Amino acid sequence: MRRTTLLALLCLAGMPALAQDQAGPSTDPTQVKPGAYVLDPAHGKITWSLSHLGYSTYYGQITDVAAKATLDPKEPAKSRLTVTVGTDSVNGLNDKLNQHLKTPDFFDTAKFPTATFASTSVEPTSPTTARIVGDLTLKGITKQVALDATFNQAGISPVDKKYTVGFDGRLVLKRSEFGISGFLPILGDEVTLRLEGEFKAAE
Template sequence: MKAIVFAAALLAAAPALADSAKSVKAGTYTIDSPHSEVLFSVSHFGLSNFSGVLSGVEGTMKLDPAKPLDTQLEVSVATGTVSTPVDKLTGELRDPEWFDAAKFPKATFVSKKVTQTGAETADIAGELTLRGVTRPVTLHAKFVGAGLNPMKKVYTVGFDATGVIKRTEFGVSKYAPMIGDEVTLTIHAAFEAAN
């Protein structure tokens, strides 16, 4: 019962806790890894879409709401954390024909240019390195919220982002095109103030 009351109090307080995009504190932030993830979705024989997730996200962001175009982002995700609803597939995705997690344990994204597209949205153009191959990728980011995390007492800012890559451009061609070449990425990221 106490847990339910506590959860209800947190939900009730959420609007008061959240800052708008313009009032976010400027500074350097680090990824809150347990609350960040990269989801991927791919066509399965053209009959359905199939998804998986990567965790183990790390990285930093330099952010000043007064100068949003100067935002700098550098993040990585551990390829060995890949997970799907199918245990056999999860294991295979770590193999050399897919992520090759033993040889390339991390995928990285480094921002190069930020273009504001709305009051709480921006396009982040950067370079994605996967399996040792670097390609330009643009992520479409949306501000979710910011404020003091009531559990950890740390100022936190959150974003969602989406993007599309072609896996064959990174040397992942197994079963293409039966299993789709285009991979849709959905990223949920929480960043904690470093100072």
């Protein structure tokens, strides 16, 4: 009898966590599980855009993105983010342009194959948004930038059954400040980076 009661109590104690996992995704960032996370490379992209001669806004992507995050929903200021980008993956959706983007006019990928970002502070700006300030190193130049991040949801992904946290982000920078000065000023100096990421709980 005692053994049966003990087993029942243990099962009841585990039910809240089990129910939370089975309840579906949550859009409440305070319910995110704290700990270490790794970006899913298949669902982590950077879309860049800038003015093209003043006639249109040109879009492209960077697809080689690796990132790690430490999330603390109770004290968001203790959260951290590090990102490494393979610059050779820069894509302007045009083969000729892609080759040009890898030259010294732009990313000079042979000399600078990676760019990095390391957060120095995280400041909540609303219940579901935060400003992540950190050091961006691009083309050998390091400057402080600010990334505005939006929390989407967290929960067990129906695809791989892993606990997943999703964010969107937006960062605006001047490429000339990082030595990317090709075709200024007819090509825009201000570049907008839009980031999408699904982070998996580290195993």
